[in-house]
Amino acid sequence: MALPARRRESRSESLWAIGGFGAITVAFVLVMETQFPHWTDPEYAARRERLLAATESNPDRPVLAVLGSSRTGTGFMPEEVAPIIDPDGREVLVFNFSHLGSGPKMNLLQLRRMLWDGVKPAWLVIEFFPGHLHNEAQPFSELAVRDADVWMPYSNQPRLAWQTFKLRLKALHQYRGAFLEAAAPEWATRREEVTLFPLGGDDKWERHVGWTPEALQALNNTIRLQYEERMGDLEINPRLDEAQRDLLQLCRELGIPVVLVIFPEDQRFRAWYGPGVEERIQEYIAGLKAEFGVPVIDTRDWMPADCFNDPHHLTTRGAKKYTARLEAEVLRPLVAGEMR
């Protein structure tokens, strides 16, 4: 049945509006996924920008990258590391490429991202956080499609696929921050700036200094809720174990020397370990050592209590002291090929 002219006009207008919006969304997603996949993850984008700037201005320097969670982000300050010269006489570029909440899956993804960005690290220090073998955060909104593909084998696949698809439906809104910063910076508004030092060090946690005791207590309670139960009966998730092994396997295939480091924890955090957990961790580490020949350095008790902001994040002062010791006992031996 033919519609009256006005209704026909309205139908045409509505369908073009819906179709046009769909086309704009698809175009935006295609451009983002193919040209600017880092738009999905502001923290990665900020570190990537600094890493590319550092490598482009020093193309001959081999890269020693440190991967890990916020423990690494706040605890390791490459800016404090004295020049390290490799056996070939080149000065090493030490870079903190950590990511909040990173566990085996995100560490693997961060390495993949470095490779996609054209940076192949010559050495890797990877944080080994036993708690993240039980459970790792799922930052769906921070994953580009290529990232989701890396995560797929270790995740609930239908859920990851659905979340990735759903986020693309609202991509214009979800990822507008990075788009505006690139296309129209005056219009960009960010909830929180990603503040990093030039080599990826992060002093954000230092803002906890000066907090009221009540606020710090609340923070500690949050951390306790996150980890107490997890560390009390540490069950290793087979998928995360697989991701951990695939990460080490990839390093082996690429010929990248690796060291695993367990970052500092204070006594409060250690008290959450349940009976038998430490043995389970040691047993797991022994398995990794046997399979991959990877050195594992336990630095959990390296720092005194006054160097912690909370049970497992260092203050800036603590990070400086820790970085100095890590440099002497891990980084230099790793570069010199003396780390076994």
Next chain:
Amino acid sequence: MLFCTEKFLLFFLVVFLAYWALPWRRARVWLLLGASYYFYASWNASLARLIFLTTVCDYFIARGMDATAVPWRRRMLMLTSIVGNLGVLCYFKYANFFLDSLREVLTAAGASASIPVLSVVLPVGISFYTFEAISYTVDVFRGRIPAERNLDHFLLFILFFPHLVAGPIVRASDFLPQVRRPKVLSWTRFAIGGRLILLGMFKKMVIADRMALLVDPIFANPGSYETAIVWMAAVAYSIQIYCDFSGYSDIALGTARLLGYRLSINFAMPLAAKNISDLWRRWHMSLSSWIRDYIYIPLGGNRGSVARTSFNVLFAMTLCGLWHGANWTFVVWGALNGLCLVIHRAFRATTRDLPEVRTLLHSLPGTVFRIALTFTTFTLAFVIFRSPSFGTAAEVFHRMFIPASGAGSPVAVGPIWLLGAVVFFAHLLGNRPEAWNVWYGLPAPVRGLALAGMLAATLILVPVTTGMFIYFQF
């Protein structure tokens, strides 16, 4: 549940699809009632029950009025409804305000009294639905409309979610006949509703929320900013509140239209008003007409002496200010607008016999001057409205009128200027039929793509820190 959120979009999508899938009119009414109740209960379930109960009471009171012809009984029933509705409004919205004021007066007088602070949660939109309920019982009392016989229809009149929390304030005579009218979904309805929703989202998310980025920090600490930026913030607030509230109204009208209901328009390019009376005919029209019909005219309107008329205007506008919120700043804002209306009436009466002056005022430069003067007055009055206290308002005025140096804009001003220009040109063109003829003269695909671009721009340009609708608090 806010209009410009994913949650509301999903909620509305489900309601929209279910509504038009139902073939029975009565089932549709019940669906809308359930959806409206859920919409309100998503803020506070117990307050949703409160509105439900007061609405049921109003229904029976009106039925009681209809059932009797005895004037004093009808009057008593009407007063019961008014006192009940205003009592609930006063308790939830004004009790602590009056208690605080009493405490301050006693303290100033040197007396000490232990006056409690009530722990009450302000029901969202209480001022809006209270006025709707009062207008209904008064109209039934006056015999303008019969009492609604169907409880579900009456409940929908008050609870209909598009207008429930921030208007427009609907009249029973407009709404109830629409409940009974058969409805079909048409592409025209879809196009008009969708266009209104898009326009409202753009006004709220792009313009109002962007203006807030400038306004909020400056009103929080006006003393530290330079004069020019404080002026800019004052003007930006006028634009913000217009786009915030008219944006909400547009979305309300659009969602209602998609469900087959027409709500009355609430704004008609008020920032281009030529005088203060004109402004109040264009600004929050459903409230100003309510105040005219249920306060100003019953007080005598303009039928008495100049002094009596002036009193009526001042009284009505002061109440209008108090309606906005439990703070003396709102009261003074309302009174100030009333004063401006009185002055304008006097000026108009004076110039009635001065054709030269009238000709000058109606010339192009004269019209531009009048619009600029009206907008400036509106902006200055809204400084008081926006300020949390008179101290802050005084500080803002001090910065505005005593040139001072200080910090510059806390945000990039390029987008603020650009969006200000958009509002300016929209007001310039919006009231001209030829502008709309140009729009409708465009091929439908072009219009559709323009709307798609507008939606994309809205989603991209909305600031990260997007806020509540300002009028939700009223």
